[in-house]
Amino acid sequence: SASGSSSTTGAAGGVKRLTVFGAGLMGAGIAQVGAQNGLKIVLSDVTDQALQNGLNIITKSLSRVAKKAQPDDIEGFTKTVMSNIETTTDAAKAVEEADLVVEAIIESLKVKRDLFGFLDTKAKDSCIFATNTSSLSVTEIAEACGNERQARFAGLHFFNPVPAMKLVEIIRTPQTSDETYNALREVTLKMGKAPVTCKDTPGFIVNRLLVPYMLEAIRMVERGDATPEDVDQAMELGAGYPMGPFKLLDFVGLDTTSYIASGWREKAEQGVISKELVEPIPMMEEMVKSGRLGRKSGKGFYEVS
Numbered sequence: 001s002a003s004g005s006s007s008t009t010g011a012a013g014g015v016k017r018l019t020v021f022g023a024g025l026m027g028a029g030i031a032q033v034g035a036q037n038g039l040k041i042v043l044s045d046v047t048d049q050a051l052q053n054g055l056n057i058i059t060k061s062l063s064r065v066a067k068k069a070q071p072d073d074i075e076g077f078t079k080t081v082m083s084n085i086e087t088t089t090d091a092a093k094a095v096e097e098a099d100l101v102v103e104a105i106i107e108s109l110k111v112k113r114d115l116f117g118f119l120d121t122k123a124k125d126s127c128i129f130a131t132n133t134s135s136l137s138v139t140e141i142a143e144a145c146g147n148e149r150q151a152r153f154a155g156l157h158f159f160n161p162v163p164a165m166k167l168v169e170i171i172r173t174p175q176t177s178d179e180t181y182n183a184l185r186e187v188t189l190k191m192g193k194a195p196v197t198c199k200d201t202p203g204f205i206v207n208r209l210l211v212p213y214m215l216e217a218i219r220m221v222e223r224g225d226a227t228p229e230d231v232d233q234a235m236e237l238g239a240g241y242p243m244g245p246f247k248l249l250d251f252v253g254l255d256t257t258s259y260i261a262s263g264w265r266e267k268a269e270q271g272v273i274s275k276e277l278v279e280p281i282p283m284m285e286e287m288v289k290s291g292r293l294g295r296k297s298g299k300g301f302y303e304v305s
């Protein structure tokens with residue numbers, strides 16, 4: 001790892017080049033919002049097909065954003081934003097110049113640690129590393145890196161769909177430096193988002209409340225108490241949620257939700273979260289096994305029209 005002093009790039013206003021790993025639902029959204037707000041983006045994934053999938057997500061979303069942002073020149077708006085985004089499958093090349101890395105790959109501790117351990121040897125010393133994990137321990141992911149980097153490591157948790165959801169949770173580990181935290185707050189604001197702060201706990205704020213609610217909804221349907229349609233209608237019209245839990249599950253992805261629950265079962269063994277919240281749900285596991293992952297696979301609790 002080559003360049004420079006540890007105190008320059010992390011300082012206020014320092015993040016200009018953002019590298020995003022994972023061109024799926026979340027990574028594409030994070031890259032897009034960064035590009036819309038003037039950051040230079042490198043988007044990286046393991047295959048060209050995954051990168052193309054990410055670019056398709058961005059193009060589709062941008063057409064909605066452009067209609068509002070620049071209705072007279074949708075093409076020009078889209079072109080300007082897209083010109084801020086480069087793609088590559090070469091992870092080492094992707095981080096060469098990055099001031100900030102945001103990782104949004106599969107929700108697996110091992111896979112995330114492997115990636116960050118590798119990137120630690122390739123990125124600038126001053127580069128800040130952040131994970132978009134939904135549910136894993138940020139501290140445990142950061143431990144794949146050296147001590148210096150652990151001070152420049154935090155959670156930066158965006159919400160789906162990224163272009164529309166205002167919130168970002170910033171997760172500090174005991175090692176995260178003030179400078180890193182401040183730089184992340186600043187880049188979050190630059191991306192037009194509203195930051196909140198949380199300690200490194202399972203699910204942070206939103207998912208700690210939202211995931212047990214979604215799991216409980218599946219148990220309700222599994223028992224035959226009500227249909228997904230009626231549960232959704234009930235929560236939309238009776239509790240004012242913009243989407244009921246089954247629409248939301250399809251949106252988030254059943255695979256991602258299943259990873260979260262199984263990761264938390266291990267934490268429950270250690271007493272960090274209560275066991276009842278994360279009991280296995282055969283209905284969800286069968287849906288995942290058969291590829292009914294939600295919107296991203298065309299079918300979940302609902303079929304995508």
Ligand code: CAA
Pocket residue numbers: 061062064065068133134158159160161163164165206207210242243248252
């Ligand atoms: N790209 C760009 N803009 C989008 C968009 C996208 N993919 N999706 C929605 N929007 C914009 C629309 O253009 C619209 O903008 P304006 O109000 O400026 O016109 C606005 O968002 C609202 O969209 P719609 O009118 O089409 O539809 P809606 O009112 O039903 O809102 C929604 C859509 C914002 C997705 C809303 O249904 C909602 O808030 N759903 C709940 C989403 C949620 O809870 N997400 C969190 C999931 S949990 C998570 O992400 C954490 C995790 O770790 C698992």
Ligand code: NAD
Pocket residue numbers: 021022023024025026027044045046047050103104105106107108111115132133134135157158159160251252253256296
């Ligand atoms: P996704 O399945 O849509 O995309 C994941 C992408 O990561 C895929 O394109 C895959 O090819 C790529 N990938 C896998 N291993 C990789 C590697 N080693 N290097 C580079 N790319 C790799 O998943 P997603 O829904 O975008 O979730 C990504 C992360 O964001 C997860 O940690 C998830 O928990 C978190 N998250 C998800 C949501 C949500 O609602 N789906 C919300 C917030 C956070």
